[in-house]
Amino acid sequence: MGFLEELKALLPGRVLTHEAALAPYESDALTAYRKRPLAVVLPEGKEEVVAVVRLCHRHGVPFVARGSGTSLSGGSLPVEGGIVLALNRMNRILRLDPKARIAVVEPGVVNLEVSRQAAPFGLYYAPDPSSQPVSTIGGNVAFNSGGAHCLKYGMTANHVLGLEVVTPEGEVVRLGGESLEGVGPDLHGFFVGTEGLLGVAVEITLRLLPKPEAYHTLLAAYRSLEEAGNAVSLVIRRGLLPGAMEIMDRLAIEAAEKAVRAGYPEAEALLIVELEGPKEEVAEEAQVLEEVIRESGAYAVRVAGSEAERQAIWKGRKAAFSAVGRLSPDYLVQDGVVPRSRLGEALREIQRLSQAHGLRVANVFHAGDGNLHPLVLYDGKKPEELERAEALAGEILRLCVRLGGSLTGEHGIGVEKKAYMPEMFAPEDLLAMERVKRALDPKGLANRGKVLPEVVHGG
Amino acid sequence: MEVRASTLGEVVEAVRAYPRLRPKGGGTKPALSAPREGEVGLNLSGLSGILEYTPEEFVFTAWAGTPIAEVEEALRAHGQYLPFHPPLKGKGATLGGTVAAGLSGPLRHRYGGLRDFLLGVRFVDGEGRVVRGGGKVVKNAAGFPFHRLMVGSLGAFGVMVELSFKVFPYPRATRTLRAKMPSLNEALSALERLRLLPLDLLALDLVPPATLELRLGGFPKSLKARLEGLKALLAQGGAQTEVLEEDGAHWEEVRDLRFLEGSPIWVKVPAKPQEVARLEGLPLGPRRYLDGGEVLYAGTGPEGLEALRRAGLPHLVLKGAEDPLYPPPPEAFFTKLKRALDPRGCFPLG
Numbered sequence: 100m101g102f103l104e105e106l107k108a109l110l111p112g113r114v115l116t117h118e119a120a121l122a123p124y125e126s127d128a129l130t131a132y133r134k135r136p137l138a139v140v141l142p143e144g145k146e147e148v149v150a151v152v153r154l155c156h157r158h159g160v161p162f163v164a165r166g167s168g169t170s171l172s173g174g175s176l177p178v179e180g181g182i183v184l185a186l187n188r189m190n191r192i193l194r195l196d197p198k199a200r201i202a203v204v205e206p207g208v209v210n211l212e213v214s215r216q217a218a219p220f221g222l223y224y225a226p227d228p229s230s231q232p233v234s235t236i237g238g239n240v241a242f243n244s245g246g247a248h249c250l251k252y253g254m255t256a257n258h259v260l261g262l263e264v265v266t267p268e269g270e271v272v273r274l275g276g277e278s279l280e281g282v283g284p285d286l287h288g289f290f291v292g293t294e295g296l297l298g299v300a301v302e303i304t305l306r307l308l309p310k311p312e313a314y315h316t317l318l319a320a321y322r323s324l325e326e327a328g329n330a331v332s333l334v335i336r337r338g339l340l341p342g343a344m345e346i347m348d349r350l351a352i353e354a355a356e357k358a359v360r361a362g363y364p365e366a367e368a369l370l371i372v373e374l375e376g377p378k379e380e381v382a383e384e385a386q387v388l389e390e391v392i393r394e395s396g397a398y399a400v401r402v403a404g405s406e407a408e409r410q411a412i413w414k415g416r417k418a419a420f421s422a423v424g425r426l427s428p429d430y431l432v433q434d435g436v437v438p439r440s441r442l443g444e445a446l447r448e449i450q451r452l453s454q455a456h457g458l459r460v461a462n463v464f465h466a467g468d469g470n471l472h473p474l475v476l477y478d479g480k481k482p483e484e485l486e487r488a489e490a491l492a493g494e495i496l497r498l499c500v501r502l503g504g505s506l507t508g509e510h511g512i513g514v515e516k517k518a519y520m521p522e523m524f525a526p527e528d529l530l531a532m533e534r535v536k537r538a539l540d541p542k543g544l545a546n547r548g549k550v551l552p553e554v555v556h557g558g
Numbered sequence: 559m560e561v562r563a564s565t566l567g568e569v570v571e572a573v574r575a576y577p578r579l580r581p582k583g584g585g586t587k588p589a590l591s592a593p594r595e596g597e598v599g600l601n602l603s604g605l606s607g608i609l610e611y612t613p614e615e616f617v618f619t620a621w622a623g624t625p626i627a628e629v630e631e632a633l634r635a636h637g638q639y640l641p642f643h644p645p646l647k648g649k650g651a652t653l654g655g656t657v658a659a660g661l662s663g664p665l666r667h668r669y670g671g672l673r674d675f676l677l678g679v680r681f682v683d684g685e686g687r688v689v690r691g692g693g694k695v696v697k698n699a700a701g702f703p704f705h706r707l708m709v710g711s712l713g714a715f716g717v718m719v720e721l722s723f724k725v726f727p728y729p730r731a732t733r734t735l736r737a738k739m740p741s742l743n744e745a746l747s748a749l750e751r752l753r754l755l756p757l758d759l760l761a762l763d764l765v766p767p768a769t770l771e772l773r774l775g776g777f778p779k780s781l782k783a784r785l786e787g788l789k790a791l792l793a794q795g796g797a798q799t800e801v802l803e804e805d806g807a808h809w810e811e812v813r814d815l816r817f818l819e820g821s822p823i824w825v826k827v828p829a830k831p832q833e834v835a836r837l838e839g840l841p842l843g844p845r846r847y848l849d850g851g852e853v854l855y856a857g858t859g860p861e862g863l864e865a866l867r868r869a870g871l872p873h874l875v876l877k878g879a880e881d882p883l884y885p886p887p888p889e890a891f892f893t894k895l896k897r898a899l900d901p902r903g904c905f906p907l908g
């Protein structure tokens with residue numbers, strides 16, 4: 100039997116090979132890239148994933164795990180001649196144990212579903228990517244996804260306590276456990292963020308946190324992006340530690356306003372600050388925050404007086420990405436990080452680059468952790484606009500690294516940024532990553548062609 | 559035998575010169591850092607000092623041999639601290655030793671442990687190559703996260719040379735509530751209840767047989783109100799409560815693991831509140847459960863260690879045993895990583 104026949108025998112009726120059925124899997128949210136896989140398989144349990152990975156290993160066929168395909172860096176882009184392991188059907192929460200404050204889930208569980216199921220116990224799952232109504236825990240784990248509330252409680256890696264992983268050679272390993280503390284090397288922590296290059300996560304143990312008692316959510320309008328950026332520094336310098344600090348620029352505000360009518364004031368820049376915690380503590384912090392915001396030059400301030408008003412403030416922010424998308428036929432999102440104190444400088448430079456390349460750039464970002472999200476707007480049908488957009492995006496990445504930051508805060512390297520890895524890492528660093536990849540995946544089957552640049556110079 | 563390395567170059571040289579090395583920050587966890595037969599000790603206490611610290615970024619970078627005490631002094635000057643609360647600070651623990659051992663103290667309850675605050679590493683692998691992982695900003699998802707691999711690694715993958723951490727502002731004021739519960743059972747039900755509430759406690763410890771210690775941080779006025787609420791809540795379970803207004807010295811003693819000092823063997827045991835009853839049945843000496851019951855630090859003798867092993871409970875010995883880690887890390891994953899970074903087996907473990 101050939102590879103495909105064996106595959107079909109393993110998962111009868113759940114191997115897609117027809118062109119029309121494959122089409123939705125040809126790209127992820129980075130639509131500029133597109134590849135047709137040999138087949139898409141739809142496993143329903145971890146034994147099936149193990150069997151498929153072992154079959155791939157035996158035949159030397161590359162595979163790409165896929166959650167909801169919302170990757171913005173081409174992480175779930177198929178490999179030609181390889182298969183896609185679509186994990187959406189593995190979407191059961193296997194155990195939710197409020198006393199232990201954990202949830203054990205399959206990789207295809209959608210992020211928001213965990214919080215929804217935990218809510219009756221007063222618990223929630225903290226990482227909140229804007230894509231949380233669709234993106235999966237498996238994808239979040241692969242990318243170490245973040246969200247608006249990372250400054251205080253960290254990213255996905257900080258909330259994964261244990262993993263069951265199928266290695267690229269088809270071995271099944273358990274990494275970590277159920278406790279917040281472990282002994283021995285933090286192997287599960289290491290797996291998170293390796294973008295599916297070291298295996299497929301088939302079971303994930305997540306930590307749950309008590310839902311904050313009180314929130315204080317504030318929206319402040321500024322005459323310039325820089326003023327908003329400086330306000331963030333003022334908040335930090337005053338010793339406050341908000342749960343979230345987000346900034347949107349004019350283009351993003353207008354787009355969000357058009358899309359969801361959040362009721363935002365007109366402004367060059369909007370800052371959202373959210374305090375969270377015990378109500379007495381939040382009340383005290385709110386007074387300090389009010390002072391800081393007043394000093395920061397905000398000309399309009401709105402404080403959410405109810406949960407509905409809080410949701411309204413967040414609605415515009417969370418919709419900003421897709422809203423900006425509607426302003427333009429196509430867009431590229433970057434998510435480089437800069438030290439917080441250099442935000443103003445970075446934004447000025449992005450503005451300049453935008454003008455120089457003749458393309459609009461909208462900014463909506465996690466200011467609290469210096470994580471930029473410039474959206475480069477372009478029209479793929481116009482000759483060479485994609486190339487220009489990519490060149491501009493590349494300049495922005497270099498800028499972030501030059502300022503002492505990172506190529507990506509949460510969207511991952513994928514295929515899109517791998518050529519830029521040598522800007523951030525020395526040849527020795529990249530060679531070490533390669534050696535690790537080769538040791539765990541000698542045939543190079545798991546998510547081939549992602550993260551690691553083709554040629555590591557020097558060495 | 560012991561050699562010293564006080565610069566990156568000297569670390570590289572040592573790794574190339576000796577077939578088997580065991581790094582040592584200074585030796586607060588001798589079960590881990592004392593050289594075994596055939597090993598050369600690599601003393602890193604000279605590889606010390608803070609390299610970069612920008613308070614406004616909540617980030618600092620330091621040489622791996624820097625004592626925790628030195629770091630905390632620099633942070634305190636800007637009202638900041640290491641929220642994972644590294645133990646044994648007063649005994650001279652270093653950043654590298656803390657990361658390699660994978661240890662966090664009582665205040666980890668509020669924001670998380672060591673793994674949640676380590677941002678980046680530069681290390682020398684088993685072939686003498688200098689490798690960097692992670693970064694120096696609070697958020698970063700680029701490349702394989704070698705820094706997280708170092709947490710609890712016992713130095714298995716390389717000698718850490720430089721480490722970057724995230725830090726936070728220290729609370730304006732703190733108070734501690736000590737609650738003596740009628741029995742272990744009542745202490746455990748109170749603990750389970752507290753864990754589900756949004757109290758933002760700095761620390762939540764269980765001291766057997768039946769005492770809970772809660773530490774709060776925040777604005778003085780808010781602390782007062784919150785303390786009253788907690789007292790009322792605990793009184794329902796029959797607690798006798800006492801408030802420590804000046805609680806700094808007490809928690810310094812706890813994080814230095816003073817309560818273990820009379821014991822020949824010191825051991826760390828990952829746990830859950832649901833496992834406490836079982837652990838309490840083992841022949842262990844002085845002990846304390848930190849972070850709402852998520853981890854136990856216990857003093858014991860050989861029989862306690864034996865009992866932990868027989869019960870199949872994972873643990874790490876900090877002092878008093880040859881074979882510190884149980885169980886060994888999972889073969890299929892660990893051995894391959896080890897082979898990639900330390901192919902000749904220059905470093906401990908595996």
Ligand SMILES: Cc1cc2nc3c(=O)[nH]c(=O)nc-3n(C[C@H](O)[C@H](O)[C@H](O)COP(=O)(O)OP(=O)(O)OC[C@H]3O[C@@H](n4cnc5c(N)ncnc54)[C@H](O)[C@@H]3O)c2cc1C
Nearest residue numbers: 166167168169170174229230235237238241245295300509
């Ligand atoms: C509108 C929009 C908003 C977004 N907002 C955010 C945000 O705020 N923060 C953020 O961090 N990201 C954000 N993203 C990016 C994206 O949603 C995340 O990267 C998300 O984690 C991807 O999840 P997914 O299920 O769609 O994974 P996919 O796109 O299907 O896969 C992502 C990567 O994970 C791998 N993978 C998937 N499952 C597994 C598994 N079980 N084991 C191993 N590897 C696996 C894939 O191979 C691929 O490399 C956004 C995307 C969109 C479109």
Ligand SMILES: Cc1cc2nc3c(=O)[nH]c(=O)nc-3n(C[C@H](O)[C@H](O)[C@H](O)COP(=O)(O)OP(=O)(O)OC[C@H]3O[C@@H](n4cnc5c(N)ncnc54)[C@H](O)[C@@H]3O)c2cc1C
Nearest residue numbers: 581582583584585586587590650651652654655658713718
């Ligand atoms: C009772 C007592 C009192 C002391 N008082 C003082 C004092 O007042 N002032 C003072 O300065 N010193 C003091 N010391 C010295 C002190 O022991 C050392 O400075 C301290 O032990 C540092 O050890 P550590 O905690 O860093 O971990 P260690 O016990 O040295 O190491 C723990 C583990 O980490 C590994 N490791 C350590 N560093 C690295 C690295 N860079 N890379 C990879 N792996 C690594 C080791 O191999 C080991 O596995 C005292 C010691 C004792 C016993």
